[in-house]
Amino acid sequence: MLKNPAEKYTAFAPIALPDRKWPAQRIERAPIWMSTDLRDGNQALFEPMSIDTKLELFAMLTRIGFKEIEVAFPSASQTDFDFVRRLIEEDRIPEDVSIEILTQARDSLIDRSFESLVGARRAIVHVYNATAPVFRETVFNMDRAACIELAVRAASRIREQAERYPQTEWTFQYSPEVFSSTELEFALEISERVAAVWEPTTQRRMILNLPATVESATPNVYADQIEWMSRNLSRREAIIISVHPHNDRGTAVAAAELALMAGADRVEGCLFGNGERTGNVDLVTLALNLYTQGIDPKLDFSNINEVARIVEESTQLPIHPRHPYVGDLVFTAFSGSHQDAIKKGFAVQSKKDTWAVPYMPIDPRDLGRSYDSVIRVNSQSGKGGIAWLLETGYGLTMPRRMQVEFSGVVQHVMDSSGTEMEAGDLWRLFNQTYLDAAVPFKLRSHSLKESGDEHRIELSILHHGKEEQRQGRGNGPLAAALDALGTACTIHSFEERSLSHGSGAQAMAFVEIAMQGIPGTLFGAGCSTSITEASLQALVSAVNRAFAHPARAS
Structure with a gap:
């Protein structure tokens, strides 16, 4: 235990300067530097x-x-x-x-x-x-x-x-x-x-x-x-x-x-x-x-x-990773709440004349640094950080409720591994979770016909590895496909985003469904140069994830 400091050390006496002026001053120019x-x-x-x-x-x-x-x-x-x-x-x-x-x-x-x-x-x-x-x-x-x-x-x-x-x-x-x-x-x-x-x-x-x-x-x-x-x-x-x-x-x-x-x-x-x-x-x-x-x-x-x-x-002296302005981690946020605030700040920053991004007192680019490591994901991170890395690294912008869902998937993996996840790791996990979900259904091809408000669809699918042809009808392609699959699901939302630009642009579609016996909703995702193909893949992805949900097994 420390000794009583008053017995050993003498505090520095204050200066007799009752009319001091410096507290009311502000620095207005750079000093001479040496x-x-x-x-x-x-x-x-x-x-x-x-x-x-x-x-x-x-x-x-x-x-x-x-x-x-x-x-x-x-x-x-x-x-x-x-x-x-x-x-x-x-x-x-x-x-x-x-x-x-x-x-x-x-x-x-x-x-x-x-x-x-x-x-x-x-x-x-x-x-x-x-x-x-x-x-x-x-x-x-x-x-x-x-x-x-x-x-x-x-x-x-x-x-x-x-x-x-x-x-x-x-x-x-x-x-x-x-x-x-x-x-x-x-x-x-x-x-x-x-x-x-x-x-x-x-x-x-x-x-x-x-x-x-x-x-x-x-x-x-x-x-x-x-x-x-x-x-x-x-x-x-x-x-x-x-x-x-x-x-x-x-x-x-x-x-x-x-x-x-x-x-x-x-x-x-x-x-x-x-x-x-x-x-x-x-x-x-x-x-x-x-x-x-x-x-x-x-x-x-x-x-x-x-x-x-x-x-x-x-x-031959290392600079601390949290050293102001220059440390390797000084522009890096792991905390979920910090990441969410930074992501929102960047979303509106281009519309402002002055720099105003939460938790970032200076623009890293003014110092020749990039935004690549501003947000990194570990077990403390949340949806904002995960969404930021996928958006900046792969052009993937998930719906907000899907961000919440996928952050839970990431959190489960992080709790098991205890290691940091980079953008590539998140992208692979996203593919594994949504794009590669192939049980019980895998979409091979489709044929779609419209007659007024009614859509008729024929799906070529693999069902538990066995090729099948199924038909369905509905007031849109997704409703018709859901009818063809014969599952008791309800479509809650559909969104489509572009992953790239130009004639070969990839479309990413997101479908949110609900299934009886499963709490809440589940998302699926699909990617294709065809918007219709991407949306059908997303629907099949969501249905597959519903069938794999633990609540169904119980």
């Missing part, structure tokens, strides 16, 4: 990516539309250094893309980082130092003054190095690490001191990244922190406020969205949320959340399957 898949995401892997793998992933990130990509920690390893050099020397960086590198606040590491960037058209140099109390005191044994001194010295070194390479368009970025656990007044003080060194202007802005390096409170607290910083920065118009939410509490996407409402301009994260511990904020989910609200995310996920494949191959 992908850290190649740096933060890479350092979280069992096996870091090779240079060739990183090159492929970098190319994909630029195709998607990222204009800022953190590519490496070049002072930390030769592999990272060499990767930055290859990007620059092989001219792999589009003209409108800024690469970003990360460095710790040490002179030698800053110098090495600038060496890796020589020749770049534009680059972001990102420096950080730990500012949260537990890191200052436990990890680095520093007080506030020492932290500020370290940050200011690093900022000065970065400015000096940048001035040595005027051919590059430099952007400076500073992160007070674990901002979300740092005293707000101290986070503001150290950020102001760094900004004083870099002297940002509205024409040459600096980036102030305020990371939830360890998510430690509810998303609304993070939003309060961002709004408080945004209000109190003296050079706010010259500063891009960036957020870098991690997912320790499982709320990184919510934290990022509320931070944007609170004034953040930029978001750092990874595709599908890869990163240390529980990961970084998931940029795909965040971007597509905007898309579903009618906001252009400025990132192209119209071929989400390709993006997922490249990321999985690059990271």
Whole structure:
């Protein structure tokens, strides 16, 4: 049993911001996106990516539309250094893309980082130092003054190095690490001191990244922190406020969205949320959340399957089948009630200007995905899902009461097997249940004559395998055929649908009958290029099913 958490953990204190504005705001445009898949995401892997793998992933990130990509920690390893050099020397960086590198606040590491960037058209140099109390005191044994001194010295070194390479368009970025656990007044003080060194202007802005390096409170607290910083920065118009939410509490996407409402301009994260511990904020989910609200995310996920494949191959990390928007099962419904609602939504969707299908917040086709697996059938499924698969896969549209009847047949099979049924399995079961029913009667041929309102019919049938000729009459072909068969049945309904188009189109006919001693009604089905032939087959199918019904045997 868990211990009393109050004895061990201290809840995060709320922010004194009684006039907070962010709850009444709405996100109206996409933020500046920064992908850290190649740096933060890479350092979280069992096996870091090779240079060739990183090159492929970098190319994909630029195709998607990222204009800022953190590519490496070049002072930390030769592999990272060499990767930055290859990007620059092989001219792999589009003209409108800024690469970003990360460095710790040490002179030698800053110098090495600038060496890796020589020749770049534009680059972001990102420096950080730990500012949260537990890191200052436990990890680095520093007080506030020492932290500020370290940050200011690093900022000065970065400015000096940048001035040595005027051919590059430099952007400076500073992160007070674990901002979300740092005293707000101290986070503001150290950020102001760094900004004083870099002297940002509205024409040459600096980036102030305020990371939830360890998510430690509810998303609304993070939003309060961002709004408080945004209000109190003296050079706010010259500063891009960036957020870098991690997912320790499982709320990184919510934290990022509320931070944007609170004034953040930029978001750092990874595709599908890869990163240390529980990961970084998931940029795909965040971007597509905007898309579903009618906001252009400025990132192209119209071929989400390709993006997922490249990321999985690059990271060797599988994407969960229920991952938002991209998981293999995220557009799949097994529940009968869900399937019925989705089927009805698709039936009327073509008449609407905006997307409005129950249980589906986004059109799968916008992401390059098909409708093929939207509905799948298992033991939890109902008539709607079964009908959808047969309709989309085989053009078969059953009458509604027949959907109910056939779903019972499917349910019986599913309860026995416990496995999923695909469209082909359902089609075979439909044929076995209706089209292949041949006992006691099998229709061989027919001859039909009309005389006024009376129809006369001659049927050539097999009755328990023995060929027979039977005649009947009635006010229509089905009534005449029923008379010829000599069974005590009543026809309740008849429907005919086309399975295909053109001169060779197949007609599917459905006949619903009642037989004394059998509760309710039973359906039969027939298929032929002739409507009359299909309807007669359907009648024989229904009669055969009536003779096979368990109620007759009892």
